[in-house]
Amino acid sequence: QKEVEQNSGPLSVPEGAIASLNCTYSDRVSQSFFWYRQYSGKSPELIMSIYSNGDKEDGRFTAQLNKASQYVSLLIRDSQPSDSATYLCAVNYGSGGYQKVTFGTGTKLQVIP
Amino acid sequence: KAGVTQTPRYLIKTRGQQVTLSCSPISGHRSVSWYQQTPGQGLQFLFEYFSETQRNKGNFPGRFSGRQFSNSRSEMNVSTLELGDSALYLCASRLDSNNEQFFGPGTRLTVL
Numbered sequence: 001q002k003e004v005e006q007n008s009g010p011l012s013v014p015e016g017a018i019a020s021l022n023c024t025y026s027d028r029v030s031q032s033f034f035w036y037r038q039y040s041g042k043s044p045e046l047i048m049s050i051y052s053n054g055d056k057e058d059g060r061f062t063a064q065l066n067k068a069s070q071y072v073s074l075l076i077r078d079s080q081p082s083d084s085a086t087y088l089c090a091v092n093y094g095s096g097g098y099q100k101v102t103f104g105t106g107t108k109l110q111v112i113p
Numbered sequence: 114k115a116g117v118t119q120t121p122r123y124l125i126k127t128r129g130q131q132v133t134l135s136c137s138p139i140s141g142h143r144s145v146s147w148y149q150q151t152p153g154q155g156l157q158f159l160f161e162y163f164s165e166t167q168r169n170k171g172n173f174p175g176r177f178s179g180r181q182f183s184n185s186r187s188e189m190n191v192s193t194l195e196l197g198d199s200a201l202y203l204c205a206s207r208l209d210s211n212n213e214q215f216f217g218p219g220t221r222l223t224v225l
Binding site: 002031032034036042043044045047049088090092098099100101102103105106 | 168203212215216219
């Protein structure tokens with residue numbers, strides 16, 4: 001059973017719309033959650049991290065975490081063609097010397113001009 | 114502050130050969146993790162090094178090994194290469210007090 005699940009997409013949204021990317025995870029003790037953006041042929045780039053329940057906003061990006069439902073999402077407002085990329089959800093659990101980060105397989109986002 | 118660097122960026126090898134990849138973390142980061150990324154499997158964790166010690170290990174065969182030096186630079190070695198080892202190998206570093214990882218540009222390995 002996969003530990004981090006994402007819909008592979010592609011998710012297509014028109015320019016200016018809100019893109020909603022979702023991720024579920026299986027480990028209830030997970031502590032830290034991350035969203036990475038990966039352009040084709042490039043390495044992942046950290047765009048958001050979230051550690052507690054609720055919303056965290058950074059510019060056009062909002063991360064939402066619901067630990068009870070084991071669900072984390074990323075909203076991108078006013079989507080731009082430059083947002084077209086694969087978005088990876090990453091979940092970290094453990095503490096101190098033993099920590100493991102598991103990545104989802106990513107959701108491909110296409111923003112249509 | 115300079116980011117994570119990886120060398121070489123591209124490699125072409127043949128089956129049976131071995132390869133060594135290098136990673137220099139962000140200054141001050143002592144944790145270095147290695148990942149393999151393929152279209153079918155996504156990002157798979159190989160191992161993590163901290164203060165020259167392997168701290169965590171993923172589910173890869175013993176052909177995959179690594180080490181870390183006193184300056185936190187890390188190398189990854191793959192012996193007896195197989196066609197299935199063709200992938201993008203990514204290195205990521207982080208502060209031990211923070212779980213945010215920062216990736217290097219990767220090394221694209223092609224095994225023929």
